[in-house]
Amino acid sequence: MLTAQKISKSYKNNRRKILDSYxxxxxxxxxxxxxxxxxxxxxxxxxxLAGILDPDEGQVLLEGRNLNSMSDEELSEIHRKKxxxxxxxxxFLKNYTILENIVEPFLGADDDETILIDNAKRHLERxxxxxxxxxxxxxxxxxxxxxxxxARALLTxxxxxxxxxxxxxxxxxxxxxxxxxxSEYVRAGHAVLVATHDDHVRDYADRIIDIKKETGLHGVSx
Ligand SMILES: Nc1ncnc2c1ncn2[C@@H]1O[C@H](COP(=O)(O)OP(=O)(O)OP(=O)(O)O)[C@@H](O)[C@H]1O
Ligand SMILES: [Mg+2]
Numbered sequence: 001m002l003t004a005q006k007i008s009k010s011y012k013n014n015r016r017k018i019l020d021s022y023x024x025x026x027x028x029x030x031x032x033x034x035x036x037x038x039x040x041x042x043x044x045x046x047x048x049l050a051g052i053l054d055p056d057e058g059q060v061l062l063e064g065r066n067l068n069s070m071s072d073e074e075l076s077e078i079h080r081k082k083x084x085x086x087x088x089x090x091x092f093l094k095n096y097t098i099l100e101n102i103v104e105p106f107l108g109a110d111d112d113e114t115i116l117i118d119n120a121k122r123h124l125e126r127x128x129x130x131x132x133x134x135x136x137x138x139x140x141x142x143x144x145x146x147x148x149x150x151a152r153a154l155l156t157x158x159x160x161x162x163x164x165x166x167x168x169x170x171x172x173x174x175x176x177x178x179x180x181x182x183s184e185y186v187r188a189g190h191a192v193l194v195a196t197h198d199d200h201v202r203d204y205a206d207r208i209i210d211i212k213k214e215t216g217l218h219g220v221s222x
Contacts, residue, residue, distance in 0.1 A: 042195035084153030
């Protein structure tokens with residue numbers, strides 16, 4: 001469903017290739033975790049696979065469509081409907097409540113606001129932060145913001161959820177709630193890709209990709 005074809009990526013000020021002609025396919029029903037030390041390239045890989053960052057070479061296809069040759073409009077439609085992306089750092093509009101922050105990116109001519117709000121509340125409930133929906137972002141802890149960001153990314157039931165460090169900074173119990181929820185999402189026929197340092201993820205993931213700082217990722221992913 002999501003396929004990377006020979007993707008390469010390095011940053012200008014750093015000759016090291018984080019991705020070197022790397023190939024990976026993620027299918028529906030798969031929970032994939034990327035692990036590796038800080039600076040090894042986990043966030044880079046996730047951003048490239050999410051179509052947030054273009055690879056230097058190669059391409060990323062979602063359901064056969066090349067994310068790297070799409071117009072901004074097509075790509076933002078993909079990000080509204082098909083790929084849920086949670087970046088490593090949370091981004092919220094500070095003058096909007098959590099509920100407004102979650103729903104706002106999806107309000108458009110073809111979206112029913114009532115359904116979006118109901119869905120948002122359902123996710124917040126399951127993630128244990130239903131009582132925080134009317135608060136402003138700065139009134140939430142880091143872990144609560146992380147869960148709100150996840151609720152936003154799941155709102156339109158994307159085929160794949162790509163979440164960068166979804167449980168970092170959370171206690172084991174709260175992290176467990178999130179990981180169970182993501183597992184359930186996978187079992188319902190979606191795909192989940194996370195980057196993490198959290199060893200608990202090993203109990204939930206079907207596949208672990210280990211990325212090393214010295215070598216990055218190359219060849220075909222197992
Ligand atoms: N925009 C950028 N410009 C230049 N170098 C970058 C940029 N973003 C990341 N890097 C470098 O690329 C490497 C990989 O970064 P990345 O954020 O992908 O690592 P990571 O595995 O997610 O680390 P962490 O566990 O700390 O989040 C690092 O050496 C980082 O300094
Ligand atoms: Mg990172």
